Amino acid sequence: MTIFPKLFSPFKIGSLAIKNRMVMSPMETHLCDKEGFVTEEIIAYYKERILGGVGYITLENTAVEPAGRVNDGMLCIHNDKFIPGLKRLTDSLHTIDGKIVIQLSHAGKEALPYFTNLEPVAPSAIPSPLTKQMPRELSAAEVRSMVNTFAEAAARAVKAGFDGVEIHMAHGYLVNQFLSPESNIRTDDYGGDTHRRSRFAKEIVKSIRKCVPGDYPIICRISADEYTDTGLKLEESKEIAKVLERAGASAIHVSACNYASAFYNIPCYYLEEGCFIHLAESIKSVVKIPVLAVGRIIDPAMAENTLQENKADLIVFGRTLIADPHLPNKVREGQMADIRTCLSCNRCIESISDKRLVCTVNPYLGKEGVSHLQKTARPKKILVVGGGPAGLSAAHLLSTRGHDVTLWEKESQLGGSFRYASMAPKKDPMRKFLDYLINQVKKTDTAVHLNREATEMSIKQFAADAVVLAHGASNIPVEINGTKNNGVLNVKQAFSTAHSLGNTIAIVGGGPEGCELADFLASQGKKITLIEMRRVLGLELVAHPRYHIGERLKKMGAQLHLNTKVTEVGQNYIIISRRRESDQKLEGFDTIIIPTLHQPNNTLAASLQGSVQEVYTIGDAVGGRTALEAVAEGVEIGMKL
Structure with missing residues (x-):
């Protein structure tokens, strides 16, 4: 019997039957092509998460019209030409018993005109808090047309084989802009009090309900508290949730914040785990439909308690499934020490602006179709010098692939400089990740020697076929x-x-x-x-x-x-x-x-040239490295040799 019985109990949202209560959050990947079409990379990415055991996936925010795209990494569904690619995605997941819901989105005033070449639109002519761009206020006729735009996108989602739709009504995007008194100062039927500001969202739900099968899931994601002085607060959002339920919503996905409160929107390690659960609990107290909780929920015990205490019906995992797509299976099987811990460092969020999703702890991200654990045909005797993130990652993968690996660390503990970084307040996830790296090495046949400093003489005497130098930077005062x-x-x-x-x-x-x-x-x-x-x-x-x-x-x-x-x-x-x-x-x-200044540490490598056949330098020894770069370089050399 699982130690998390509620978390792994089946559940239904309308016609969507799922095997457990774990949901993958909609998170942009930049794995589509620039026109917003599905690629093989994005199919492999989501397929890996289904194989990892999640109950259902919410596909990343998908644009219902060109003017609603945030950037060229955003999927599209505003035209029938996108249906075949989306159908390839859903078919691929359905063949392995996966379930997938698509998030329908329009960025409103947060869309970037230099990218879309279109004027941003909004309920009111109030600039974006981020871009400072002034949007054009939609007319009442345009608002009604936009309702149809969402409904047409939902109809395409049904044709593409999605198991449900989620309407993005949160995070400062268009529907949220209508709901919020901070961004909606209209004086017509789509602005004013709570019910009039809710009209756009209500009409979208009703319109979609008319063009999808009767029990087809329509999930509404809301920002229950925008965490700004004049934005939505929880008490008003409870009224909005009831409006959406009466309109025909199947479930409410409770998030928080907008672009003005973006530093809280994607909570990093300085914010408490489960920081938005109380919002879900309050919304659940006023509606009868299922409620989804999100917000830096990392600990499975916290997820289980949230369900047991009836604060929510489903738990939404986001960055944790970027870090480790197989987290659900590992939790179910009690393999807690094997979970690749999300750091909540938000490198993934930063990477979106660089046009490619990356993760500090998961260097295989975006390479899900590549077999990185293929056994080597030519086992080698390999010495890894240095037990920081780069050296540990390299040693683990090299040993897993069948090489004879020995690791030398000059200190009495493994971890390198990362151990000191993890000592700072709120760095518990980093300590857990370091423990994960060490445990993974211990599970292999790697011979680990502490208090062993590498010198030119000792390396030559060891007579390895290849030496991987991960011995850290040269620290210059x-x-x-x-x-x-x-x-x-x-x-x-x-x-x-x-x-x-x-x-x-x-x-x-x-x-x-x-x-x-x-x-x-x-x-x-x-x-x-x-x-x-x-x-x-x-x-x-x-x-x-x-x-x-x-x-x-x-x-x-x-x-x-x-x-x-x-x-x-x-x-x-x-x-x-x-x-x-x-x-x-x-x-x-x-x-x-x-x-100190972190400079390249290449003296040892230079001394080995000509006497050791293969010498590779990775991590801080190459120059100052982030943990992301160090882990990635360790894995890269592990796949290369």
């Missing part, structure tokens, strides 16, 4: 007058000796390392001064965590000096310089910390 003789620490030393640093601390360098160390120390009650030469803290972080760590430091009283240069360091003081201002002396510090 920043050259500032006075740093050599005044007990300045680096980030690694500071994390390791936090108890003895004193109470008043200066950190010179507000990149990701400096910010996370400041957060770590400030959370212990220490008084922090953080100095950064650039105008923005944590510039290399994704926008969501960058915003939240700045807010956290401010709330804890950290003194933040941006656009500021440190010109001198003394025993307990620093001198800072700003343009057009006199130099200033800040003093009274118990400890001064300066992050």
Whole structure:
């Protein structure tokens, strides 16, 4: 018997019968072609998630008309010519007993005119909070026509074989813009009080209901709270949910936020797990139709409790299924240690603007049709030097593929610099991912040796067929007058000796390392001064965590000096310089910390040339790497050899 009985119990939404209560959230992939047609890559991507055991998939937001596309990575269903490709997708999933619902979407004023070559439209002429573009207000006749546009898209969805439709009424897109008092100031029948602002959404549901089979699922995704001063609040959204239920909605998918509150919309690791469950619970209290909960739900126990406590009927998993498409099967089979943990780092969200979905922990993303675990025909004796994310990823895959792998790590623990990054507050997912990498290596025949530093001599004596150098960057101290003789620490030393640093601390360098160390120390009650030469803290972080760590430091009283240069360091003081201002002396510090520069570490590789047949350098040893790049390079070399 499964330890999560409710989560793995069957359920129905109208005619949609599913084997468990786990739903995949609609998330853009950029795996379609530029015209919005289905590709083989996108079919393979969703097929992998069905094979992974999810109850049903919600296909990413799909445009109901050209003016509603956000970018050229958005699927389309505004013309019959898209039906054959979509039918290939649904047929492929149905042959493996999969279920798939399509999300119908129009971006409204959030559509980008430089991409669509069309004027953005909205209920009212109020600029987008993100793009600042001024949309054109739709006439009443155009609103009624838009209702038909959604209905026609739903009819195409039926022809394409989808098991249901979800109408995107959330996140600041067109239907949400009509629902919200923040973006709808119309004075006709489509604006005003709650019921008039709900009219557009209600008419869409009714119109779709007329052109689909009687019990065909129509799911409405709403932002129950927009988390802005003048936007939708929960009490009004409860009334909207009742309107949608009376109109013929089959279920309500409860999300939150709009573009103005985007830093909360896709909750990163600084926000609590399950942060929107309370919204689903409140909506469920006023409707009889099923309710779906979403919002950084990572822990299966939290999902089970949400169902057991009747706060929702289904649980929507998003980035967790990007990170590990087989999470449902692993949970069902009790293989919790084998789950590739989502970091909630939002690299996936950032990557959409770069035209390709990527994931820090899942380097196989978008390559689902490629067999990466194929056994090697020529097993080799391979030495991996370094037990950080790059080295661990390489060692695991190389050993899994049949090579004889040995890993040397100079420290007493595996993890490399990632271990220190995971010590900062709210970094539990990173610690879990590091545990996952270590556990995966332990499950192989890899021989792991700790406290073993690699030298030219020891590597040559080992006589490997191939050597993979993942031994980290060359950490170069920043050259500032006075740093050599005044007990300045680096980030690694500071994390390791936090108890003895004193109470008043200066950190010179507000990149990701400096910010996370400041957060770590400030959370212990220490008084922090953080100095950064650039105008923005944590510039290399994704926008969501960058915003939240700045807010956290401010709330804890950290003194933040941006656009500021440190010109001198003394025993307990620093001198800072700003343009057009006199130099200033800040003093009274118990400890001064300066992050090192991460430079390529190629000395060892150069010494092995000519004596070792194959030498490969990956991760920080090549240069400063993000965890995403380190893991990906480890897997890449694992597939290559």
